[in-house]
Amino acid sequence: MMRMERVLSWTCQLLFVSLVFLSYAHKGDAGLTSTFIRSEWPATDIPLDNEVFAVPKGHNAPQQVHITQGDYDGKAVIISWVTPDEPGSSKVQYGTSEDKFDFTAEGTVANYSFYKYNSGHIHHCLVDGLEYDKKYYYKIGSGDSSRKFWFQTPPEVNPDTSYKFGIIGDLGQTYNSLSTLEHYHQSGAQAILFVGDLSYADRYHKNDIGMRWDTWGRFAERIAAYQPWIWSAGNHEIEYMPDLGEVVPFKSYLHRYATPYAASQSSSSLWYAIRRASAHIIVLSSYSPFVKYTPQWKWLSEELKKVDREKTPWLIVLMHVPIYNSNEAHFMEGESMRSVFEEWFVNYKVDVIFAGHVHAYERSYRISNIRYNVSSGERYPVPDKAAPVYITVGDGGNQEGLAGRFRDPQPEYSAFRESSYGHSTLEIKNRTHAFYHWNRNDDGKKVPTDSMVLLNQYWASNKRRRKLEKPLFGSAVF
Numbered sequence: 001m002m003r004m005e006r007v008l009s010w011t012c013q014l015l016f017v018s019l020v021f022l023s024y025a026h027k028g029d030a031g032l033t034s035t036f037i038r039s040e041w042p043a044t045d046i047p048l049d050n051e052v053f054a055v056p057k058g059h060n061a062p063q064q065v066h067i068t069q070g071d072y073d074g075k076a077v078i079i080s081w082v083t084p085d086e087p088g089s090s091k092v093q094y095g096t097s098e099d100k101f102d103f104t105a106e107g108t109v110a111n112y113s114f115y116k117y118n119s120g121h122i123h124h125c126l127v128d129g130l131e132y133d134k135k136y137y138y139k140i141g142s143g144d145s146s147r148k149f150w151f152q153t154p155p156e157v158n159p160d161t162s163y164k165f166g167i168i169g170d171l172g173q174t175y176n177s178l179s180t181l182e183h184y185h186q187s188g189a190q191a192i193l194f195v196g197d198l199s200y201a202d203r204y205h206k207n208d209i210g211m212r213w214d215t216w217g218r219f220a221e222r223i224a225a226y227q228p229w230i231w232s233a234g235n236h237e238i239e240y241m242p243d244l245g246e247v248v249p250f251k252s253y254l255h256r257y258a259t260p261y262a263a264s265q266s267s268s269s270l271w272y273a274i275r276r277a278s279a280h281i282i283v284l285s286s287y288s289p290f291v292k293y294t295p296q297w298k299w300l301s302e303e304l305k306k307v308d309r310e311k312t313p314w315l316i317v318l319m320h321v322p323i324y325n326s327n328e329a330h331f332m333e334g335e336s337m338r339s340v341f342e343e344w345f346v347n348y349k350v351d352v353i354f355a356g357h358v359h360a361y362e363r364s365y366r367i368s369n370i371r372y373n374v375s376s377g378e379r380y381p382v383p384d385k386a387a388p389v390y391i392t393v394g395d396g397g398n399q400e401g402l403a404g405r406f407r408d409p410q411p412e413y414s415a416f417r418e419s420s421y422g423h424s425t426l427e428i429k430n431r432t433h434a435f436y437h438w439n440r441n442d443d444g445k446k447v448p449t450d451s452m453v454l455l456n457q458y459w460a461s462n463k464r465r466r467k468l469e470k471p472l473f474g475s476a477v478f
Helices: 002-022 175-185 207-224 251-256 295-306 335-347 463-467
Strands: 063-069 077-083 091-095 103-106 108-110 121-127 135-140 147-152 163-168 191-194 272-276 279-283 314-318 352-355 361-364 389-393 414-418 422-428 433-442 445-455
Touching: 063 147, 063 207, 077 135, 091 121, 103 121, 121 135, 163 175, 163 389, 175 207, 175 422, 175 433, 191 314, 207 251, 279 295, 295 335, 361 433, 361 445, 389 422, 389 433, 414 445
Parallel strands: 163 191, 279 314, 314 352, 352 389
Antiparallel strands: 063 077, 077 121, 091 103, 091 135, 108 121, 135 147, 163 422, 272 279, 361 389, 361 414, 422 433, 433 445
16 A cells, blocks of 8 residues: 555656646647746845844844755755854754753864955854764854754665755845745755855945945845855955955855865865765866866866765756856856767766856756767757756846847757746655756746656666666656
8 A cells, every 4th residue: 555655646746737837738849938028026125224134133243144965965964153243152052852962072263354344253063973864953152142943864885865956056145045945945955056146245345345245144044043054155255355355256156165175085175075865076267267177177076986876876067157058158167178078977977057147037958069079970969868958047146137138049959948036845755767857936926837757877878777676766767
């Protein structure tokens, strides 16, 4: 009976996704360009006196709390926060009981200046040796100003572990940004894959740049203190401003947002890899050198060799600038990285690549352009079953507004595109299948708009999967 119920449940989900997919069917060679037009909510930042930016009560109370994975395999977290008045304690107390903290970990504290702005005291604390699939409670700060939060560790790395990721990019701190976070919170996802452009603080002037990093940290805390955000950097994190005497790229971002880069033998926090549940996730930096012989190029060439699809079937890549993009905004900006890395993505059978940068949504078919070598070969992308699906989710809600001008006609590699705010989820079911959804923020309402069943590049086409002891979802095979 239980087996039959699972089969029926799986069949119903397949039917739903198939109907959604068929509703987008297009008679031409390319996909669908949505005609939806938003009517409300201009792209302006939320006023500073809004409660979403509220400073926690108490002297020197920790604020801007956020967590990320702290090691390669998910048994550690990095907990970060800011104390505004004085350094205070960098200690994290934690345990598996809400009222009893049996363990402590000691972190580090530092600050930085940007033009004439002086940051608060930024704490980073590694909490390691955790158990898989367990809820932990943690406390930071001292006395009446201390604050309590919790997080859930992921399941053990395993090929058939189910897990649900959210994907958000180009968020900012507008009412549209708030709508995105509120809708994401209802999704049931367990961690966020963030594809760059956090605060948009660089759009402000002088000392307001640092101040807007602080407001964004308090704004995102409602989720970032409880779920890990897997960070990647975008162009708005560069903050190269010689006119202000600021010439160190990514200065604010690198001080505030730690990553476990050393765990994957990376030399920079801007590119790194983690394994979480059944996924191997690679984060690349679109704005760091990546051509042959550079540190990022060498690191990626070695990291791809470490991917074990028997343990982590799902291979996911995050970057900021999309490789395939049919919007007039930032068109072909990803071409240089495509020419360097695309052949690797195809050869290693990457399942999906998420990017941001373009303030719209777009999903591609599985295509590649690796046969073109300047002097010969195919000049245009062609269908390629070994290639990733490319998805642009630079639609989090920032103040620059939407990128509404798509190229016409729609390229044959583009499956669906729409200029709206929203977020995505990727729900991995097992080693062969995952559900993908893009949810539009329809003037404050969450609207599921684009969906598909994603077949794993390694297992769904591998004869060895037939040797599994039993079918993963009854007899459903497609």
